[in-house]
Amino acid sequence: MSDFNRGYARTIPADRADMSVDAGLRSFMLGVYNKMALGLLLSAVLAWLTADFAPVQQLLYVVSPEGRLVGFTGLGTIIRFLPLAVLIGAMFMRNPSPRSASIVYWSVVSAIGAGLGVWLLAYTGSSVALTFLITASAFGALSLFGYTTKKDLTGFGSFLIMGLWGLVIASLVGMFWHPAGFSFIISLLGVLIFSGLVAYDTQRLKMTYYALGGDTAGLGVATSYGALNLYLNFINLFQFLLQFMGNRR
DSSP: OOOTTTTGGGSSSSOOGGGGOOOOHHHHHHHHHHHHHHHHHHHHHHHHHHHHOOOHHHHEEEOTTOOEEEEEEEHHHHHHHHHHHHHHHTTTSSSSOOOHHHHHHHHHOOOOHTTTHHHHHHHHHHHHHHHHHHHHHHHHHHHHOOOOOOOHHHHHHHHHHHHHHHHHHHHHHHTTTOOHHHHHHHHHHHHHHHHHHHHHHHHHHHHHHHHHHHOHHHHHHHHHHHHHHHHHHHHHHHHHHHHOOOOOO
């Protein structure tokens, strides 16, 4: 999904598009942000249900009498990998419609939200809340920068995408190799990469809007996939910040 309509970002240079006075662009971006915000709200509700509502919790997690996470049930393991499966499946969709793009968005958000209860079980509620507020503040500032800057971030974005692949490979290596300080380095790189992607993806959405030229169906697809990109950036940024700031139970 991070590659959706990347070519549009090169169609109109950022320093030539005067977005500040375009009511259509503001409406489009508002639609993206609203959809993302609703996705985060749904994720929060599902995370609370899976972490604190015993009948649901027992379906997904193995929890100690003290309330600490011990492991995952079979269903819990499936939920952990379901978002990746949906995203991979979506990559093979040809000419998605607004409806199918929306289904992909809400499927990924629901699957991720159902798996977020693990954070509430692993970290104290106060540290999760504080980290969320900091993530939201950072996201807002970075997205505003991406929206208002006239500097073309395309080259920077390509560098970030390469860094993201490196981060994925490093994370896989970290599952089997645990040198001192390795997880700290991965978390730091994760914060830097996803911070940059927030600004880059925001600017890319602006370029997509202008490249689509009023195509209603295309804008509907772009709204869902744009919200998905920003949602994934937010969730990953939050996850890596939580590893720095979270207090484990």
